[in-house]
Amino acid sequence: MIKIEKLHKSYPIGKDSLHVLKGLDLHIKEGEFVSIMGSSGSGKSTLLNIVGLLDNHDAGNYYLNGQLIENLDEKKAAILRNKFLGFVFQSFNLINYKSALENVALPLYYQGMGRKERQKIALQYLDKVGIADWANHLPSELSGGQKQRVAIARALVTKPKVVLADEPTGALDSTTSHSVMELLKEINREGMTVFVITHEEDIAEETDRIVRLKDGVIISDEKTLKKSKA
Amino acid sequence: MFDIDRWQEIFQALNKNKLRTALSGFTIAFAILLFTLLFGVGNGLKHTFEKQFAGDATNSVYINSGRTTKPYKGLQSGRRIQYRNDDMKFINEKFEDKIQFFSPNIQRNMQVIYKGEQNRYNVRGVYPDYQPLESAVIQDGRFLTYLDLERRSKVVAIGRLVEKDLFGNKHALGKNINIEGISYKVVGVFNDPGGDNDERYIYTPFTTFQGMYKPNDELDYIGLTFNPKLTVDQALAFTNSLTKLLKEKHSVDPRDQGAIRVRNYAEGTKNVEQFMGVLNIIILFIGIGTLVAGIIGISNIMVYIVKERTKELGIRKALGATPKSIVGMIMMESIFVTAIAGYSGLLLGVFALESLGDSLEKYFILNPSVETYVVVGATIVLVIAGTIAGYIPAKRAASIKPIVALNDE
Numbered sequence: 001m002i003k004i005e006k007l008h009k010s011y012p013i014g015k016d017s018l019h020v021l022k023g024l025d026l027h028i029k030e031g032e033f034v035s036i037m038g039s040s041g042s043g044k045s046t047l048l049n050i051v052g053l054l055d056n057h058d059a060g061n062y063y064l065n066g067q068l069i070e071n072l073d074e075k076k077a078a079i080l081r082n083k084f085l086g087f088v089f090q091s092f093n094l095i096n097y098k099s100a101l102e103n104v105a106l107p108l109y110y111q112g113m114g115r116k117e118r119q120k121i122a123l124q125y126l127d128k129v130g131i132a133d134w135a136n137h138l139p140s141e142l143s144g145g146q147k148q149r150v151a152i153a154r155a156l157v158t159k160p161k162v163v164l165a166d167e168p169t170g171a172l173d174s175t176t177s178h179s180v181m182e183l184l185k186e187i188n189r190e191g192m193t194v195f196v197i198t199h200e201e202d203i204a205e206e207t208d209r210i211v212r213l214k215d216g217v218i219i220s221d222e223k224t225l226k227k228s229k230a
Numbered sequence: 231m232f233d234i235d236r237w238q239e240i241f242q243a244l245n246k247n248k249l250r251t252a253l254s255g256f257t258i259a260f261a262i263l264l265f266t267l268l269f270g271v272g273n274g275l276k277h278t279f280e281k282q283f284a285g286d287a288t289n290s291v292y293i294n295s296g297r298t299t300k301p302y303k304g305l306q307s308g309r310r311i312q313y314r315n316d317d318m319k320f321i322n323e324k325f326e327d328k329i330q331f332f333s334p335n336i337q338r339n340m341q342v343i344y345k346g347e348q349n350r351y352n353v354r355g356v357y358p359d360y361q362p363l364e365s366a367v368i369q370d371g372r373f374l375t376y377l378d379l380e381r382r383s384k385v386v387a388i389g390r391l392v393e394k395d396l397f398g399n400k401h402a403l404g405k406n407i408n409i410e411g412i413s414y415k416v417v418g419v420f421n422d423p424g425g426d427n428d429e430r431y432i433y434t435p436f437t438t439f440q441g442m443y444k445p446n447d448e449l450d451y452i453g454l455t456f457n458p459k460l461t462v463d464q465a466l467a468f469t470n471s472l473t474k475l476l477k478e479k480h481s482v483d484p485r486d487q488g489a490i491r492v493r494n495y496a497e498g499t500k501n502v503e504q505f506m507g508v509l510n511i512i513i514l515f516i517g518i519g520t521l522v523a524g525i526i527g528i529s530n531i532m533v534y535i536v537k538e539r540t541k542e543l544g545i546r547k548a549l550g551a552t553p554k555s556i557v558g559m560i561m562m563e564s565i566f567v568t569a570i571a572g573y574s575g576l577l578l579g580v581f582a583l584e585s586l587g588d589s590l591e592k593y594f595i596l597n598p599s600v601e602t603y604v605v606v607g608a609t610i611v612l613v614i615a616g617t618i619a620g621y622i623p624a625k626r627a628a629s630i631k632p633i634v635a636l637n638d639e
Binding site: 049052054055056074075078079081082083087089093094095097098102106107109110111114115154158 | 234235238239242243246247541542544545546547548549550551552553554555628629631632633636
């Protein structure tokens with residue numbers, strides 16, 4: 001699903017440049033539930049941005065769903081994001097003047113789907129994440145956990161190949177964090193590839209595979225021991 | 231092209247961000263309102279000015295005579311020059327294509343009586359062409375005709391104030407008035423934008439008047455208007471050559487200024503036109519200044535709006551919005567708001583001018599108004615300016631990486 005070979009990325013800082021990713025190799029298969037662990041500055045967010053086509057890489061190869069990503073202009077990137085990727089952000093990134101339902105329906109709008117149909121589908125997904133009752137509330141009227149559920153519903157609504165979650169629990173308390181992780185697990189059990197970035201050990205523990213990143217290189221890549229996994 | 235979904239998206243964005251919408255709308259509406267008012271008031275000044283100079287046709291030429299001041303060809307100075315019917319014929323033959331209206335004139339101050347009322351008025355014997363020369367406007371009946379001339383009819387067209395003096399509130403049309411013992415029938419009443427004096431004249435057919443009060447075929451002076459197609463310089467050349475020929479015909483020294491006097495209003499018109507030109511430039515300057523202020527205002531606001539929305543645009547991009555759809559959305563929003571606001575500013579301004587009407591006449595502002603195409607044009611200019619001002623930051627916002635936009639707080 002996601003295949004990365006010798007990925008490099010550096011950011012210009014003044015006259016110097018900061019080498020953030022130093023030749024990463026990573027292969028994530030369909031249906032995996034992977035977390036990227038690392039302290040801040042380890043390059044994990046950069047990795048996610050590149051994987052999420054929000055940013056481009058300097059060198060190396062990146063295959064998304066078997067397709068080599070190169071020379072992507074904004075338009076192509078937008079279409080690929082819409083088609084293959086769903087995003088969950090730490091700060092939710094909901095549009096504050098749109099209701100939960102409208103936020104979830106927005107990616108479908110960019111697919112060109114009709115209003116009635118996309119509202120119907122959006123409502124199904126809100127129901128799936130358990131907040132259908134809050135469909136017509138604005139983000140400011142929702143709790144953090146509820147906002148993240150809306151964001152997850154929005155990430156899922158286009159039936160993407162991969163859900164990318166950048167510190168999905170970073171702004172949530174532990175109980176809420178746990179329930180959000182449960183939701184992601186459930187999604188993963190339905191066959192969705194889920195890619196989580198976190199710096200919290202216990203959050204990473206809930207995934208199937210932990211990739212540890214330090215100073216732009218992978219230092220370990222191992223399966224977690226899970227009782228529930230039969 | 232028309233996409234209901236897209237419009238719904240736009241209406242929602244506008245509706246949920248009322249301050250933003252109001253701010254840009256207000257700028258445009260206010261700019262157009264100011265533009266309309268200033269332009270209208272400027273036009274009001276212009277109208278007042280035009281009215282001050284509206285007494286006579288601006289292309290009129292009057293040909294008077296006097297006494298010679300220099301001896302010439304053996305003739306003494308102090309000789310009186312008398313125009314006769316053959317002078318009329320002479321001028322008409324020489325300058326046929328340069329003359330628009332033409333009329334000789336005989337004028338006498340006479341006692342006029344109707345029933346118990348009497349007064350003295352200037353009575354003029356003229357051709358029917360004298361009406362456009364004086365810019366007289368018939369309000370009742372008719373002016374003199376060539377048939378009246380031919381028949382030497384005893385008919386008169388009287389000024390509005392003559393009617394008022396002699397007839398009070400009654401109508402003069404069809405009544406007979408007595409001018410120094412001879413009865414004339416009133417066939418028309420006129421008014422004249424030139425003012426009270428011009429409305430106290432009585433006009434009677436030239437032939438009638440000449441037959442009664444002039445020996446032979448003498449006449450007092452000649453009025454004409456030159457062909458309006460002539461430029462001011464051509465008109466002045468025409469009257470110069472006319473003066474020269476008349477001097478030759480009457481054996482007057484070419485340097486003699488007193489005997490043949492040709493007064494061309496074009497000279498005055500030239501000054502008036504220059505003044506109007508300056509006034510126009512001032513009005514234009516005011517208009518352009520207001521527009522520029524409006525353009526700067528709307529540009530600032532558009533830049534601010536797009537800046538404020540950077541994060542939202544980033545989210546939309548992450549969800550699959552193409553740069554084109556982002557730019558399109560911002561453009562349509564801004565065109566929609568500026569067009570609606572511009573139109574309401576326009577209506578408000580026109581309405582304000584309308585209700586002002588002539589109430590500011592004291593301050594030399596008469597009928598302040600604006601031509602429709604000017605305000606509509608101004609509105610379109612502002613809409614386009616708003617669009618361009620929105621396009622540049624929108625384009626930039628659409629092309630920055632979504633991750634940068636998302637991190638924008």
